[in-house]
Amino acid sequence: MQSWVDGHPAHALASLKDRGLAYGDGLFETVAVKAGQPLLLDLHLQRLANGCSRLAIAADQSLIRCELLAYAQAMGEGVLKLILTRGDSLRGYGVSPGAQPRRILQAGPAAAYPEANALQGIELFDCATRLAEQPLLAGLKHLNRLEQVIARSEWQDPTYAEGLMRDTSGRIIEGVFSNLFLVRDGVLVTADLQRCGVAGVMRAALLVEAERLAIPFHVTDISLEQLQQADELFVCNSVYGVWPVRAFADLSWPVGPLTRKLQSIARTLLDV
Amino acid sequence: MQSWVDGHPAHALASLKDRGLAYGDGLFETVAVKAGQPLLLDLHLQRLANGCSRLAIAADQSLIRCELLAYAQAMGEGVLKLILTRGDSLRGYGVSPGAQPRRILQAGPAAAYPEANALQGIELFDCATRLAEQPLLAGLKHLNRLEQVIARSEWQDPTYAEGLMRDTSGRIIEGVFSNLFLVRDGVLVTADLQRCGVAGVMRAALLVEAERLAIPFHVTDISLEQLQQADELFVCNSVYGVWPVRAFADLSWPVGPLTRKLQSIARTLLDV
Numbered sequence: 001m002q003s004w005v006d007g008h009p010a011h012a013l014a015s016l017k018d019r020g021l022a023y024g025d026g027l028f029e030t031v032a033v034k035a036g037q038p039l040l041l042d043l044h045l046q047r048l049a050n051g052c053s054r055l056a057i058a059a060d061q062s063l064i065r066c067e068l069l070a071y072a073q074a075m076g077e078g079v080l081k082l083i084l085t086r087g088d089s090l091r092g093y094g095v096s097p098g099a100q101p102r103r104i105l106q107a108g109p110a111a112a113y114p115e116a117n118a119l120q121g122i123e124l125f126d127c128a129t130r131l132a133e134q135p136l137l138a139g140l141k142h143l144n145r146l147e148q149v150i151a152r153s154e155w156q157d158p159t160y161a162e163g164l165m166r167d168t169s170g171r172i173i174e175g176v177f178s179n180l181f182l183v184r185d186g187v188l189v190t191a192d193l194q195r196c197g198v199a200g201v202m203r204a205a206l207l208v209e210a211e212r213l214a215i216p217f218h219v220t221d222i223s224l225e226q227l228q229q230a231d232e233l234f235v236c237n238s239v240y241g242v243w244p245v246r247a248f249a250d251l252s253w254p255v256g257p258l259t260r261k262l263q264s265i266a267r268t269l270l271d272v
Numbered sequence: 273m274q275s276w277v278d279g280h281p282a283h284a285l286a287s288l289k290d291r292g293l294a295y296g297d298g299l300f301e302t303v304a305v306k307a308g309q310p311l312l313l314d315l316h317l318q319r320l321a322n323g324c325s326r327l328a329i330a331a332d333q334s335l336i337r338c339e340l341l342a343y344a345q346a347m348g349e350g351v352l353k354l355i356l357t358r359g360d361s362l363r364g365y366g367v368s369p370g371a372q373p374r375r376i377l378q379a380g381p382a383a384a385y386p387e388a389n390a391l392q393g394i395e396l397f398d399c400a401t402r403l404a405e406q407p408l409l410a411g412l413k414h415l416n417r418l419e420q421v422i423a424r425s426e427w428q429d430p431t432y433a434e435g436l437m438r439d440t441s442g443r444i445i446e447g448v449f450s451n452l453f454l455v456r457d458g459v460l461v462t463a464d465l466q467r468c469g470v471a472g473v474m475r476a477a478l479l480v481e482a483e484r485l486a487i488p489f490h491v492t493d494i495s496l497e498q499l500q501q502a503d504e505l506f507v508c509n510s511v512y513g514v515w516p517v518r519a520f521a522d523l524s525w526p527v528g529p530l531t532r533k534l535q536s537i538a539r540t541l542l543d544v
Contacts, residue, residue: 196404
């Protein structure tokens with residue numbers, strides 16, 4: 001399906017002056033679409049609106065919702081990518097007073113990951129690339145993603161479905177394209193994303209579900225020691241749901257009951 | 273003058289899948305052009321080649337040189353911007369085996385800064401935005417520039433021609449679009465850019481000149497205390513040359529002799 005730029009079918013960016021291209025000055029969302037419905041839409045739009053607010057990008061949020069719904073309807077099924085940039089720039093980092101945010105919608109096929117990832121769990125690659133600590137950008141799904149590009153380039157071996165990233169202080173943060181949860185004594189733990197990391201939509205959805213089901217959880221800093229002592233480990237995102245983690249470096253975990261429970265919840269959230 | 277994409281006149285990006293747009297996955301150079309000549313060309317191309325090597329972008333460096341020379345010739349005068357991206361992507365951070373780096377050349381008018389910046393010197397805004405420490409990206413002029421965008425948005429008051437940026441540990445690093453030098457007891461000092469910052473082409477050129485003229489210099493970490501004790505302070509880049517710094521926060525400096533000397537050298541480097 002053809003892409004849309006600002007609501008119109010297009011196969012090219014209208015302008016080479018776009019600040020998304022020049023500076024990565026914008027945000028994105030990757031949304032699973034089924035039966036014409038964008039899944040977890042409210043959480044995607046909440047994160048986007050929060051990103052716009054923090055980066056001071058004055059985008060029309062209800063227009064974005066409208067367009068996303070219409071585009072998903074036209075797509076039917078697959079993965080929808082929304083890129084929202086701050087619009088065009090004159091020269092320099094300063095924002096031109098007339099800059100109009102630009103919306104780009106792209107359609108891709110449904111994700112085709114090996115079924116074994118969800119069933120037997122995955123092995124995590126140990127990424128040497130560390131996440132820099134930048135509270136001003138932490139949590140946002142912005143377009144400055146060189147750290148993820150470099151981290152993903154560290155391995156080609158398909159043994160590893162994902163890679164584990166630490167921050168420059170050694171804290172365990174997330175996967176390259178996933179968030180990470182561990183389970184210890186029945187308590188769900190995921191990394192605090194105040195300094196770095198992307199606050200994933202599935203992570204947010206699972207925290208809401210944990211709250212609802214009275215599963216105790218902590219959002220906190222995670223050390224390598226805590227990872228070693230975890231009873232269960234899993235990664236998640238809003239496209240594939242939940243993958244149990246069986247192994248990382250010389251550590252291994254069984255696929256545990258809380259992982260399976262949350263995997264089943266994620267499956268429901270990604271269904272229509 | 274019209275932009276070129278991969279050597280052909282174009283006013284739009286050929287593809288919405290470009291990784292420069294998606295992830296800021298690329299590099300750029302901003303080159304002053306006079307009488308059809310790109311100035312400080314070798315240093316610009318050296319930095320670009322170094323960036324390509326560190327980010328593993330397999331671009332044809334001699335083709336880039338050729339195109340840059342031809343484009344500058346056609347421009348005559350102004351500021352040339354080269355954006356080099358890793359090319360198109362399929363979904364995800366991983367690089368598609370067939371990805372071809374994309375070259376984008378854009379022409380802008382010559383910089384029109386107030387003459388007073390160079391003559392009387394400037395006042396630096398005190399940016400609250402700190403640079404995150406990421407050795408893997410430090411020094412590169414890559415397309416992940418949200419920190420600069422946020423820092424530049426901190427002030428609108430034209431009293432400040434530039435802003436001073438520290439890293440998250442408080443070290444003095446650079447301006448938003450300039451590098452910084454201080455002079456203390458006849459010694460030139462500029463920040464070590466192993467953790468963050470952009471290794472500017474004018475900074476590199478001035479260090480070469482300092483070496484040639486036997487002006488002692490240090491590339492090292494700079495603390496606020498060292499700034500306070502400096503005899504002279506200036507910022508530089510490859511478009512405007514050298515601007516003395518007269519004031520920053522409650523500090524002030526005279527425009528000193530070494531600043532004037534290097535300013536005059538920069539002026540020569542930016543002439544044909």
